[in-house]
Amino acid sequence: MAKTEIKLTVNGEEVAGTVEPRTLLIHFLREQLNLTGAHIGCETSHCGACTVDLNGKSVKSCTVFAVQADGGELLTVEGLAQGGELHPLQAAFAEDHGLQCGFCTPGMLIRAQRLLRENPDPSEAEIRWGISGNLCRCTGYQNIVKAIRNAAQVMRQKEAAE
Amino acid sequence: MIPANFEYHRPGSVDEAVSLLTEHGEDGRVLAGGHSLIPMMKLRLAEPAHLIDLNGVEGLRSIAEVEGAIHIGAMTTQAEIIASDDLAARCPILREAAELIADPQVRACGTIGGNVANGDPGNDMPAVMMALDASFVLRGPGGERSLAAREFYEGPFETARDDDEILTALRIPARGAGQGQAYCKLKRKVGDYAIAAAAVVLTMDGGTCSQAAVALTNLGITPLYAEAASAALTGTAVDAAAIEAAVEAAVAITDPAADLHGPVVYRRRMAGVMTRRAIETARARATGG
Ligand SMILES: Cc1cc2nc3c(=O)[nH]c(=O)nc-3n(C[C@H](O)[C@H](O)[C@H](O)COP(=O)(O)OP(=O)(O)OC[C@H]3O[C@@H](n4cnc5c(N)ncnc54)[C@H](O)[C@@H]3O)c2cc1C
Ligand code: FES
Ligand code: FES
Numbered sequence: 001m002a003k004t005e006i007k008l009t010v011n012g013e014e015v016a017g018t019v020e021p022r023t024l025l026i027h028f029l030r031e032q033l034n035l036t037g038a039h040i041g042c043e044t045s046h047c048g049a050c051t052v053d054l055n056g057k058s059v060k061s062c063t064v065f066a067v068q069a070d071g072g073e074l075l076t077v078e079g080l081a082q083g084g085e086l087h088p089l090q091a092a093f094a095e096d097h098g099l100q101c102g103f104c105t106p107g108m109l110i111r112a113q114r115l116l117r118e119n120p121d122p123s124e125a126e127i128r129w130g131i132s133g134n135l136c137r138c139t140g141y142q143n144i145v146k147a148i149r150n151a152a153q154v155m156r157q158k159e160a161a162e
Numbered sequence: 163m164i165p166a167n168f169e170y171h172r173p174g175s176v177d178e179a180v181s182l183l184t185e186h187g188e189d190g191r192v193l194a195g196g197h198s199l200i201p202m203m204k205l206r207l208a209e210p211a212h213l214i215d216l217n218g219v220e221g222l223r224s225i226a227e228v229e230g231a232i233h234i235g236a237m238t239t240q241a242e243i244i245a246s247d248d249l250a251a252r253c254p255i256l257r258e259a260a261e262l263i264a265d266p267q268v269r270a271c272g273t274i275g276g277n278v279a280n281g282d283p284g285n286d287m288p289a290v291m292m293a294l295d296a297s298f299v300l301r302g303p304g305g306e307r308s309l310a311a312r313e314f315y316e317g318p319f320e321t322a323r324d325d326d327e328i329l330t331a332l333r334i335p336a337r338g339a340g341q342g343q344a345y346c347k348l349k350r351k352v353g354d355y356a357i358a359a360a361a362v363v364l365t366m367d368g369g370t371c372s373q374a375a376v377a378l379t380n381l382g383i384t385p386l387y388a389e390a391a392s393a394a395l396t397g398t399a400v401d402a403a404a405i406e407a408a409v410e411a412a413v414a415i416t417d418p419a420a421d422l423h424g425p426v427v428y429r430r431r432m433a434g435v436m437t438r439r440a441i442e443t444a445r446a447r448a449t450g451g
Contacts, residue, residue, distance in 0.1 A: 004170065021170035021213065022203075043163040045201050046353055048267060057241075057270040062163075063200045064271070067170050068215065111267070132352040133265025 006070040010035070011079025019066045025059075026050045028066035029076065037077035037106040041135070048134035051107035052076050058114045060133070077106035080113065088158070089113055089151040098147035100138035108134050112148045120156055124149065165203035168210055172218045176301055176330060179214055184303045184326045186212040192328060193217070194237060194276035197268050198285075222275070222330060225249055230336040236275025236329045241266070243274060253334055254447075255343035255361065259290045262347045262359075278311070279329045281319040281384075284355035288315060288385035290345055292377035293361035296334045302327035315384035340372075341365045342448025346440040347379065348432050350423065356380040357423045358432035360412065362440040364395060366448040371400050376408060376441070381416040381433050388412040391437065400445045405438060412437040 007016045010033065017032050029035045029052070041049030043062055050062040053075035080087035089109050092098065099105045108131060115122065115130040122130060127145050136144060173179040183190045191210035193199060194217075202208040216222060222237035225246055232253055234243075240260045243249060250257040263269060263277070263286050277287040278298065291298075291311035299308050303326055314322050323329060337343075347359035359379035365372050374395035376388040391412035398404035418429040 002169070020167060022165045022167050024164070027164075043204070045197060045268065048265070051267060058267045059271055060267045063197055065170070065196075065200070067172075068196075068217065115266075130266060133267040 004067050004070075006067060008069050008072045008074055010074045011076060017066070021065060021067050023066045025052070025054075025061040025064045025066045025069055028069075029061060035076050035078050038110075039103055039106060041103065041107075046135070047104070047107075048111065048131075049104055049107045051111045051134060053110055053114055056114075058111045058133075075110065075113075077109050080109060087113070088154040089116075089148065092147040092151035092154065093144070096147040096150060097143045098139065099144075104134060104136040104138075108136070108144060112151070116148070116152050116155060120159070121152060122148075163204040165200070166206060166209040168213045171212060171214045173214060173216075174218055174220060176219055176222070176328060179216060179219055179328055180301055180303060180326065182212070182214045183328065186214075188325055190214055190325075192279075194279075195239065195268075195272035196276075197264070197272040198276060198280045198282065216328070227252075228333075232334040232336070234274055234332045234334070236279070236331055237273050238275070240264075240269035240272050240274065240277070244269065253294070253337060253343070255290055255294070255345050255363065258343075259286050259345040259347075259361070262286060262345065262349070265352050268353075274332060275329045278314075278332065279321065279323060281315065281317075281321045283315075283318060283382060283384050284380045285385070286345070286347065286356065286359060286379050289359065289361045289377035289379040289387075291332065291334075292385060292387040293343075293363040293375045294334050295363075295375060296332050298323075298329055299331040299333060300324075300327040301330050306330075308333070312387045318383050338365060340367055340448050342444040342446065344440040344443035344447065346436045346443065348436055358416075358418070358429055358436045360433070360436040360440040362437070362444040364400065364441070364444050364448060366400070366445065369399055371395050371398055371404075371445075374400075374408075376412055376437060378412060378416065378433060378437070381418045381429065383417070386415055388415055388437075390414070395441065400441065405441050408441060409434045409437050 039049040041047035045063045052061045189211035193215045222235040224235040243260045296311045348357045356379045361377045364374040376391040378386040391408040394408040413434045416433045
């Protein structure tokens with residue numbers, strides 16, 4: 001089957017690659033771009049460990065073909081920290097024990113940043129609803145929710161100060 | 163979990179998509195949100211040789227009012243359905259049902275057209291469309307036709323859509339005065355398909371029900387329009403006796419399989435519970451309660 005050339009922006013940088021149409025976005029990221037932040041948990045579109053941000057939407061990259069991202073704009077967990085400084089969500093997850101084994105964390109972080117862009121001041125219920133497509137086997141979610149709330153506050157204060 | 167290989171097409175218009183579908187016949191398959199199709203391709207339950215991606219097609223992503231009816235483009239996502247306050251005011255059952263489908267990531271991709279075209283009896287929108295008496299607009303090489311949702315479902319993953327047709331839009335009749343709607347779905351957790359679910363749309367006119375429609379999700383080999391249950395409510399005050407009769411008539415047409423969540427007898431019992439709740443909720447909403 002003919003391979004296809006794709007070009008997209010990943011974490012602000014132009015990248016190109018050659019993929020089979022059937023190549024899933026998660027495999028392109030992990031195996032061709034060596035961006036191993038997004039994880040493969042279930043492979044069945046349930047766990048959210050593979051979540052990335054594609055054209056302003058949270059998507060499960062195990063359920064999107066790489067060719068579909070051609071021309072698109074992608075953000076992965078590797079693109080969250082800026083200038084050597086952790087993103088407020090990353091800092092809050094560390095501070096509030098929002099992770100244990102860390103397997104779900106890249107997906108949680110990238111999902112949470114989209115959630116906070118859409119709703120900068122979410123209630124606890126809205127956070128739980130917003131991350132309901134991301135499973136965590138360790139934390140019981142309490143500290144993840146807490147970290148997202150605290151990060152939201154920090155981000156609102158930063159925004160107000162600017 | 164890697165799908166079989168295929169050739170990828172990204173048409174820019176409905177006409178182009180239809181001609182690709184016509185050219186490739188049975189080997190061609192349309193890709194919408196991909197959240198039913200790609201999982202099936204990974205399991206090799208689907209192995210289309212040609213995949214025709216509708217995401218680049220102009221004009222299929224819209225919500226509009228046309229002569230009082232609501233027209234929703236097939237590629238409108240579940241997230242867009244939920245986000246539309248206008249739609250929620252005109253036809254509240256759509257947001258109510260969409261919020262019960264999967265999770266945020268799946269709803270960001272999954273489309274309303276894919277949900278009704280898929281033909282899986284576990285999909286939630288088909289029963290909602292049956293209760294609303296919606297119709298589906300199909301475009302094929304011979305032109306356009308419209309089919310009632312109630313006539314659309316023939317078997318598991320079998321619909322009245324021809325292989326060379328594309329679903330372009332859903333048409334929902336305007337909601338008249340005194341109409342109440344409700345979708346009640348029983349599931350254990352986010353991301354689960356219904357153990358049992360019921361959609362009810364009914365109109366109360368001075369204490370009497372002038373129109374009623376009941377439809378069921380995941381309780382047979384297709385979504386089910388419960389004709390006798392609907393008739394059992396029409397012309398009544400939707401009192402306890404009428405509700406009892408409707409619930410009994412709805413349960414009578416169910417034929418679910420036993421699954422992880424429980425045996426057949428449980429799922430049929432829950433069909434009754436969901437039907438009763440949906441009727442009571444729709445009636446309360448119809449009368450402003
Ligand atoms: C974890 C998870 C949980 C889920 N839970 C639920 C749930 O609770 N309830 C529910 O209803 N669904 C659920 N789904 C399925 C999801 O809603 C799908 O998005 C939906 O069933 C299909 O829509 P799609 O746009 O993704 O279509 P696709 O997967 O792209 O297509 C599905 C089928 O329809 C055909 N098709 C799609 N669009 C058209 C068109 N315009 N014209 C002709 N044919 C077309 C395709 O060829 C394919 O055969 C779940 C999915 C996942 C991954
Ligand atoms: S690996 Fe994609 S959802 Fe689990
Ligand atoms: S921290 Fe281990 S899965 Fe979430």
